[in-house]
Amino acid sequence: MGDELARQRRELPWVPIEKEYPLQTEDGTSTLAELFDGRSQLVVYHFMFGPDYEAGCPACSATADSFNGVLAHLKACDVTMICVSRAPIEKLLAYQERMGWSFNWASSHQSDFNFDFGVSAGEEMTHDPAAPRPEANELALLKLLNEQPAVRENLPRIAIQNASSTGTNVDGYFSEGHGISTFAREGGTIYHSTPATPAGRSS
Numbered sequence: 001m002g003d004e005l006a007r008q009r010r011e012l013p014w015v016p017i018e019k020e021y022p023l024q025t026e027d028g029t030s031t032l033a034e035l036f037d038g039r040s041q042l043v044v045y046h047f048m049f050g051p052d053y054e055a056g057c058p059a060c061s062a063t064a065d066s067f068n069g070v071l072a073h074l075k076a077c078d079v080t081m082i083c084v085s086r087a088p089i090e091k092l093l094a095y096q097e098r099m100g101w102s103f104n105w106a107s108s109h110q111s112d113f114n115f116d117f118g119v120s121a122g123e124e125m126t127h128d129p130a131a132p133r134p135e136a137n138e139l140a141l142l143k144l145l146n147e148q149p150a151v152r153e154n155l156p157r158i159a160i161q162n163a164s165s166t167g168t169n170v171d172g173y174f175s176e177g178h179g180i181s182t183f184a185r186e187g188g189t190i191y192h193s194t195p196a197t198p199a200g201r202s203s
Contacts, residue, residue: 014184014191021113023106024089032113032183032190035106041079042183046119048138049085049092050176051109054167056085056095060178067103082106086114086176117192119177136177145174 021032036042047064048057056064064083074081082104085092089107096105114120119136144151155170163173184191 014193017183017190017192019112019116021108021111021116023084023108023111023113025104025106026089026093030106033185035080035082035104036183036185036190037080039075039078039080040185041077042185043074043079043081044181044183045081045083046114046117046136046177046179046181047083047085047105048173048176048178049087049095049166050120050168050172051087052168052172053087053091053176055165056099057173057176057178058162058165061099063178064099064101064103068101071103084108084113086120114176117181119179121175136179138174138177142171142174145170 017032022029023032023035024030025035032042045064045067047060049055049060067081067083071081084106086108088109089105092105092107108114118139121139121142141151145155152170159173160170163170166173182193184193
């Protein structure tokens with residue numbers, strides 16, 4: 001069943017990205033194309049670290065602890081991997097140094113990137129309305145928190161603890177979402193794709 005699902009996902013159409021997304025990195029402002037770093041595939045891990053956070057999401061941080069070790073393997077498969085968060089780049093770099101990570105991290109603080117790819121709440125997403133609208137689980141939960149008091153009253157303790165550890169409250173915490181977006185570049189065009197990497201298992 002898993003292989004069949006993967007096959008179906010690979011057959012979904014790639015969607016060209018025409019909008020410009022200026023992203024802040026340690027080396028200055030970069031475009032999405034520049035973040036490919038010369039490779040044909042780009043994997044973006046949406047790390048929950050909003051502008052009002054004082055520290056990164058604990059769950060995302062635990063996941064990110066393994067990233068340094070896989071970067072070389074991904075590069076050998078023509079894949080560049082980065083993290084993107086909506087907090088200002090200064091916050092991200094300070095937290096990265098504190099955690100001892102070396103992967104590339106970009107800030108979407110000055111662009112619509114997070115909103116358009118469904119991992120930040122607070123603004124309307126501006127991609128093609130005819131395309132399926134993605135939405136992170138956290139944003140869906142945020143809606144339930146606001147619409148159904150019983151959901152807020154029965155929120156697991158770990159969710160409250162995670163929110164507190166980021167220096168924000170539950171609403172602020174779930175205004176950001178985690179997930180993976182994958183992109184491919186052919187010629188001068190960038191495409192948003194569905195599989196774990198655009199080339200699928202062959203990569």
